[in-house]
Amino acid sequence: MIDGWQKLSGGVGGAWLGEPSRVLTPDLRCTSTQSRHLERPDSMYSLLSARPVKPLKMPRAVQREDEEELVDLTEALALRSKRTERRRRKRETKDAKSRSRGAAAGLLNLPYEITMHILTMLRPSDVFCLSRTNKAFAFFVQEQEETLVRDITAARYACLSRCFRVPVLLENMEPALCRHLKDAERHDKWYTSQRGFQHIAAWDKETMCSCGSCILRWNTLCVAVDFAHWQDDLDKGKPLPTIARGRNPQWNQRLVESHAAVVRKAFTSRLWHARILEAHLDSTIRSIRRHAENKGNRRLRFRMTKADERAESDAFLERAGPPSVDVPWHRDNYYLLEAYLPNRAWFMGPRDWVYVPADQHDRDVELVVRWSQSRDRQASQASTA
Numbered sequence: 001m002i003d004g005w006q007k008l009s010g011g012v013g014g015a016w017l018g019e020p021s022r023v024l025t026p027d028l029r030c031t032s033t034q035s036r037h038l039e040r041p042d043s044m045y046s047l048l049s050a051r052p053v054k055p056l057k058m059p060r061a062v063q064r065e066d067e068e069e070l071v072d073l074t075e076a077l078a079l080r081s082k083r084t085e086r087r088r089r090k091r092e093t094k095d096a097k098s099r100s101r102g103a104a105a106g107l108l109n110l111p112y113e114i115t116m117h118i119l120t121m122l123r124p125s126d127v128f129c130l131s132r133t134n135k136a137f138a139f140f141v142q143e144q145e146e147t148l149v150r151d152i153t154a155a156r157y158a159c160l161s162r163c164f165r166v167p168v169l170l171e172n173m174e175p176a177l178c179r180h181l182k183d184a185e186r187h188d189k190w191y192t193s194q195r196g197f198q199h200i201a202a203w204d205k206e207t208m209c210s211c212g213s214c215i216l217r218w219n220t221l222c223v224a225v226d227f228a229h230w231q232d233d234l235d236k237g238k239p240l241p242t243i244a245r246g247r248n249p250q251w252n253q254r255l256v257e258s259h260a261a262v263v264r265k266a267f268t269s270r271l272w273h274a275r276i277l278e279a280h281l282d283s284t285i286r287s288i289r290r291h292a293e294n295k296g297n298r299r300l301r302f303r304m305t306k307a308d309e310r311a312e313s314d315a316f317l318e319r320a321g322p323p324s325v326d327v328p329w330h331r332d333n334y335y336l337l338e339a340y341l342p343n344r345a346w347f348m349g350p351r352d353w354v355y356v357p358a359d360q361h362d363r364d365v366e367l368v369v370r371w372s373q374s375r376d377r378q379a380s381q382a383s384t385a
Contacts, residue, residue, distance in 0.1 A: 097134070108136055116144065120151040123312065124274040127152070141271075149270040157277040159314040162355040163341045164221055164280065166266050166273055167214035170207060177365060180372040181210050198243050198252065199226045199331050201260035208267075211364035213356075219327050220342045221266065221276060225259040228279040230334060231286050240331050280340075281314055287338050302339050317341060318353065 107115060119127065119141075127148065131141040141148065153161050170178045180186075182205055200222045203215060230240055243252060266273040288304050291297055302321035317339065324340050343356040 108140060115140075116148065116151070119144075119148055120155065122152070123156070124149070124152060124271060124278045127271060128275065145269070145271055149274050153270075153274055153277070156313050157274065157281065159317045159341070159353075160277045160281060163343050164224060164273075164277060165217050165343070165358060166221075167203075167217045168209040168361055169267055170209060173209065173365075177369060180369050181365070182206070183372060185375075186210075186368070186372070197329065198248065199223070199256060201256045209361070209365070211361060211368055213361040213364045216327075216343070218263065220340075221263045222256075222259055223328055223340065224276055224280040224283070225262050226256075226331075227328075227334060227337065227340065228283045229255070229259070230331070231283050234334060235286060235290060240334065281312070284314075284317070284339050284341075285309055291338050299338075320346070320351075 107118070110118075119130070122130070127141060131138045170181065173181075187205060187210065197219075200219055203210065203218045208214060208218065233240060243249065262272065262276065266276060285304065285308075288302055289309075291299075291301060292304075300322045302317060303319055304316050308316040321339060323344070323346050324337070325342060325345065327342065328334065328337055328340070344353045346352075347354050
């Protein structure tokens, strides 16, 4: 019994009596599962003799001869969401701004004379688009507007600029003259015919000079803008809307007021005045082309060639042609209106056009002042008598 106990002590039980044993020394890297097995003496030998289990191999798929080979047709899904759309638009806007800055830097870095020569070859509408490109071009056009528009007008609209002048504002005149020009009695006696126009807005006597020359300038500019508005309908042969006498529908009021707003912009901006001249030149070219296609119309008209159309200049209007002095008092006159060029007359002696001078405004203002002073003297003499 003692020998058995010694065998047990020297064999397995040595670890219990404090003797070291390599077999029962626990591994510190053992897992929690192994530590649970170590607490049970009957599972120690099974733990030491454990071997890793290999995973089972899955059987390969067997392809039958009658089955077709599978083809992968999957494609990447297109990313489409509000976030990606916002990022795309933001990236495009940034790229456009960078390109415009580069173009502005390349053009504005040229010498001043070369830059002005390039911009002078543009139309007024192109100058507007250029000024809206970025801040650099907007500042340059604003600073050089007077010189730029003067050169463009001299090159393209030398004739139209003398036919369509801008009215004078009262703020640019002497206060003593403004008192006579704002007289309500003179307005009622001299300019009652203005109330019959359906396509021309009435002028504002509080801001604009009301002499004969300025009122005629206002009417001609309003007619030029309104005539350009109906060119598409005239080209298509579509009849213009008819307004009964004494009626003024809402659509016509809005249209007339929008045209008057464009003319008011020309009071303070020469670029807007040049834009009106560009629109009227286009209307004149289209009108002459439209009447030339009418073989039954044998009236005298201006001679215009294809080269004149491509030049986009009013030089061909300096040739002999029918004069147009009267203001179209109704839109029905647009059907036969070909080249509306007021404030000029044809002189047979020099055989050339003679234009109304710009200082005619001063003469008409003097006429208004003399009439007002004469009326005041008559009123004072009647009161003393």
